[in-house]
Amino acid sequence: MIRHWDLFRELNQIRREFDRVFNENGPRLPFSRVSFLPGRGARQYPLINIRDDKENIYIEALAPGVDTESLDISAVNSTLTISGEKKAACEAVGDEAYHRCERASGKFIRTIELTTPFDADRIAAEYKNGLLLITLPKAEAAKPKRIAITAG
Amino acid sequence: MTEKTIPAKADAQNVTTTREDERFLKPPVDIYEKADGLVVICDMPGVDRDGIDIKIDTSVLTIQGKVAHAHDADAIYSEFGLLNFFRQFELSEEVDQEKISADLKNGVLTLTLPKVEKAKPKQITVKVG
Numbered sequence: 001m002i003r004h005w006d007l008f009r010e011l012n013q014i015r016r017e018f019d020r021v022f023n024e025n026g027p028r029l030p031f032s033r034v035s036f037l038p039g040r041g042a043r044q045y046p047l048i049n050i051r052d053d054k055e056n057i058y059i060e061a062l063a064p065g066v067d068t069e070s071l072d073i074s075a076v077n078s079t080l081t082i083s084g085e086k087k088a089a090c091e092a093v094g095d096e097a098y099h100r101c102e103r104a105s106g107k108f109i110r111t112i113e114l115t116t117p118f119d120a121d122r123i124a125a126e127y128k129n130g131l132l133l134i135t136l137p138k139a140e141a142a143k144p145k146r147i148a149i150t151a152g
Numbered sequence: 153m154t155e156k157t158i159p160a161k162a163d164a165q166n167v168t169t170t171r172e173d174e175r176f177l178k179p180p181v182d183i184y185e186k187a188d189g190l191v192v193i194c195d196m197p198g199v200d201r202d203g204i205d206i207k208i209d210t211s212v213l214t215i216q217g218k219v220a221h222a223h224d225a226d227a228i229y230s231e232f233g234l235l236n237f238f239r240q241f242e243l244s245e246e247v248d249q250e251k252i253s254a255d256l257k258n259g260v261l262t263l264t265l266p267k268v269e270k271a272k273p274k275q276i277t278v279k280v281g
Binding site: 047048049050051052053056057058060062063064065066068089093097098099100101102103127129130131 | 180181182183184185186190191193195196197198199200220221223224225226227228229230231232234257258259260
């Protein structure tokens with residue numbers, strides 16, 4: 001996971017970390033922040049979790065009610081871009097008919113930069129129950145290797 | 153005359169649970185009204201058809217969702233954590249509780265709550281005499 005040190009990348013990271021801390025209501029309520037509200041959450045939509053094992057990197061995005069037709073995932077070098085559109089509940093309904101309006105809608109785009117090289121040709125994505133799961137197979141060079149020791 | 157304290161039986165069956173330790177997430181909802189009823193749309197990502205539980209008890213609508221979602225891989229970076237969902241609404245008398253229908257698609261629950269006949273708007277024609 002170590003890359004060449006880059007001042008701008010580091011600064012960007014710090015800024016992002018600040019944003020994350022101040023946007024949060026508290027570490028105990030990860031979901032209660034504005035993740036679904038329009039405006040504030042736009043840059044951070046959808047929220048993601050990243051996991052990995054020896055073979056793959058798994059990116060899980062929280063995106064309920066997104067039109068599967070509009071979902072688009074693309075990979076260039078080490079960056080992965082997720083874009084799509086979450087349609088409003090019902091466009092024909094006027095504002096006055098709403099009792100509550102807490103769900104956000106609109107177009108979104110999010111770019112994730114990964115430090116581990118992955119095989120872009122074999123990326124698999126699945127959208128299930130409002131969660132988008134992207135499986136990125138690690139490039140051969142990034143997989144851990146066992147080194148045999150010969151006893152002399 | 154001596155005072156005696158008889159301890160209450162600590163019978164597991166007699167203990168009523170008044171509180172649970174579980175934490176829930178309050179799913180965001182949209183509610184809008186149409187001429188013939190209300191529509192409740194609720195974001196519940198990670199909940200499948202088996203995990204959803206909708207109940208109506210004395211005009212209180214309870215929506216509960218169990219998140220079915222497990223991972224073995226190690227977390228590198230995490231922005232959200234999923235918990236089970238829970239939210240309650242009080243229904244008005246205008247809602248026909250027998251005819252409520254629900255649909256779950258892509259992690260979004262849509263409830264249709266029709267109005268009772270007498271609450272629906274009626275057109276009154278004026279006779280020209």
